[in-house]
Amino acid sequence: MIRLLFPHICVLCHNASHSIHDLCDTCFDHFPIIPHACVRCATPLSTDKTPLTCGLCLTKPPSFDIIHTLYHYEQPVTRLILDLKFNHTLIYAALLGRLMLEHVQSTWYRSKPLPDILMPMPLHAARLKERGFNQALEIARPLAKTLKIALEIEMSRRIKPTLPQATLSATARSQNIKGAFSVTKNVVNKHIAIIDDVVTTGSTVSALSTALKDRGARQIDVWCIARS
Ligand SMILES: [Zn+2]
Ligand SMILES: [Zn+2]
Incomplete structure (x- = not known):
């Protein structure tokens, strides 16, 4: 009423x-939903033939266990994410977080245990200073509160200033991000969900997942708003 x-x-x-x-x-x-996607890395696929695993995941399984995504990185989602990041439209973070929460509860974890920890994708200190906030943290905040999952912002640091991944080729992205993260807390046997706004080639989430698994993390899921 x-x-x-x-x-x-x-x-x-x-x-x-x-x-x-x-x-x-x-x-x-x-909103651009993805009809068919790789069950591991969420890369959009043009067919729904099983098994829905992309060639890359079959030949070289990634260090994360699964990527969950809401949408294709296309309009109008692109506009929401770019306005959030570059025009500081922080209300969009709350909106995107709520949309993600619905998927977590109704689809992604309907019959599976939730992660122990939510970890927003860390920004390098220089990028954080320039932007003033971490968009992934702003998206993660309401999720952690509603789902009652610990939100960890100090568990991993971005120790290497990297070039914006969007400007690089797939090979250069892997090189650019290699060794970019250090894990500063004990993560042995933890099930962690990394929260990010956009996943493109997956090299950034792979690098962070590798760093977390090297320190003993049991399972790494990735929750992102959009996949390109
Ligand atoms: Zn894949
Ligand atoms: Zn409208």
């Missing part, structure tokens, strides 16, 4: 929204 009288305003088109999100149904219907 309150929602009917005082509807939310859609953050994309500014029309009234009667959903629980700050998005109207019309805009939400245009």
Whole structure:
């Protein structure tokens, strides 16, 4: 009743929204879901033929156990993420976090135990200073609170200043990110979910997963808003 009288305003088109999100149904219907994806790394695939594992994961299994993603990195999701990161539209982090929470509860972990720890993808100190906040932490905050999972922001540090991955080829990305993370706390036998906004080639989450597994982590899941 309150929602009917005082509807939310859609953050994309500014029309009234009667959903629980700050998005109207019309805009939400245009969110780019991925119909078929690799069950391990979430790379979009053009076929639904089983087994749904991409060639890369079959030949060289990644150091993470699974990537869960909400959407393709396409409009209007691109706009939300870029505005969050570069125009400091922090309300989008809360919105994206709520959308992620729904997937965690209704799909990704409906019949599986939740991780012990949520870890936002760390930013290097120089990047953090320049941006003023870590978008992955802002997305993770409401998730940790609602799911009652420990949020760890000091467990891993980004020790090497890296070039923006988007500017590099796939091979250069792996080189750029190699040795970029140090793990500063005990993670032996922990099940950890890394939270990130966008996963592109997966080399950054792979490098962090390797560092965590080298220190004894049992399982690494990755939760991301968008996959390209
Ligand atoms: Zn709308
Ligand atoms: Zn794969």
